[in-house]
Amino acid sequence: MNEDKRKALQALKTSKGQIEGIIKMIEDDRYCIDISNQIIASQALLKKANMLILRQHINHCVKDAFLNNSGEEKVEEIMGILDKIIVK
Template identity: 75%
Template sequence: MNEEKKQAVQALKTSKGQIEGIIKMIDDGRYCIDISNQIIAAQSLLKKANMLILKQHLNHCVREAFLNDEGEEKIDEIMKVLTKLIGK
């Protein structure tokens, strides 16, 4: 497993722990703003993990596709993901 994937897995594991903590906060009737702040922190980790996975994809899969003159499909894939990320 390369470095980007290792970092992504770590971010996902951390966010999993945060989400479990958020559920407990809700069950315990904690203050809504505190819960919201924890949700934002978990979202940030999920975004970080996604960016690491996309970086790995660009550095390996897309690069290899261009070396084999098969890059157009990879560009379309990336554009679809970017469209989802920016919400357009």
């Protein structure tokens, strides 16, 4: 496993723990702003994990595709992901 994937996995595991904590906060009827702040922190970790995975994909899969003259398909995949990230 390369460094980007290792970091993404760690961010996802941390986010999982945060989400479990958020669920408990809601069950315990904690202050809404505190819950919201924890949700924002979890979202930031998910975004970080996604960017690490995308960086790994570009550095390996996309690079290899271009070296083998099939990069256009990979560009379309990346554009589809960027559309989801930017527009939604």
